[in-house]
């Protein structure tokens with residue numbers, strides 16, 4: 076069904092199978108309406124990286140926040156994808172605008188289409204290129220939070236890239252002697268960045284799109300954090316309106332209304348004519 080829908084819209088989804096760091100935490104669980112509403116409230120004025128950690132902390136209450144923040148971005152996104160599936164189902168529907176003709180494309184795919192299997196644990200990666208031996212790790216949420224705001228405000232992508240790379244380099248050697256990280260040649264840096272992307276493919280999900288109207292083709296990044304947050308935002312507004320209606324009609328407490336199944340809430344909403 077989904078394959079057919081994807082073909083109808085002319086879209087295909089890029090997938091690569093590459094080893095990553097660790098499996099989905101077995102201690103993760105879904106969130107109740109009450110818990111999800113709390114996360115939404117806490118994350119309202121937070122940057123994307125914090126919203127992702129709030130969601131994971133709520134879903135993995137037995138895992139330390141430090142450990143969650145140290146997940147590679149691909150691992151973090153894999154967990155968020157699973158959480159999204161538990162909260163809102165496996166189907167993803169999104170609207171994108173063609174950059175060529177301005178037409179709106181309806182994009183439909185499943186969580187499985189963009190999930191990259193992860194089995195192997197790699198804590199430290201190494202690379203031997205152009206007489207340089209480099210050891211490095213993958214960027215995580217702590218690295219993203221450490222990016223100086225002067226870089227993000229100016230959207231200085233190159234500076235952000237260099238900053239993240241330097242934080243993640245563990246050891247740089249050339250001709251058996253240790254080298255300063257800041258003097259790494261550009262080609263070696265490029266090779267490290269490429270290897271990072273290959274080792275953490277879930278961090279960079281790209282959708283290959285084709286506009287049915289004008290046949291324009293392009294690659295779009297699928298950002299699970301902003302996608303799931305916009306869904307949570309829409310859900311929160313809807314459920315708060317429902318609470319308002321039912322509290323007004325029956326005098327019930329917010330916690331009791333939130334604890335109801337969506338079906339039962341819907342039944343009472345229909346009873347009061349909504």
Ligand SMILES: [Zn+2]
Pocket residue numbers: 173174175176177178286287288289290291
């Ligand atoms: Zn188009």
